[in-house]
Amino acid sequence: MTTPTLEAPIREPKAESFLDWFRINSRLVGAAVAVVVAVAFGFWFYNRSAVLKAENADKKLLAAKQSIGSGNMPLAQSDLPTLDAIAANSLPIADLLVAIVRSPEFLQP
Helix, strand or coil: CCCCCCCCCCCCCCCCCHHHHHHHCHHHHHHHHHHHHHHHHHHHHHHHHHHHHHHHHHHHHHHHHHHHHCCCHHHHHHCHHHHHHHHHCCCHHHHHHHHHHHCHHHHCC
């Protein structure tokens, strides 16, 4: 008697239902979910950072407006680096305030 030999390659189990497919591919599904969660967290973190940056710029701009409005020239001039930083983020009102503080009329008592 001879022993039978398998000539066909051994195949991975075939999924017959969604649950079977999920069990077979659970590692792939887990990796995909981890990637989606990481991308979502990165998107949220970036947007939150932009919102906080804008809020801080608004606060600094308001402080600079108040010092200009009160006529406190030394305080207004000390706010110039802050205004320059806000103007660099292209807030047009900050450019206007920088021009006002640097004008010769403002500097004269």
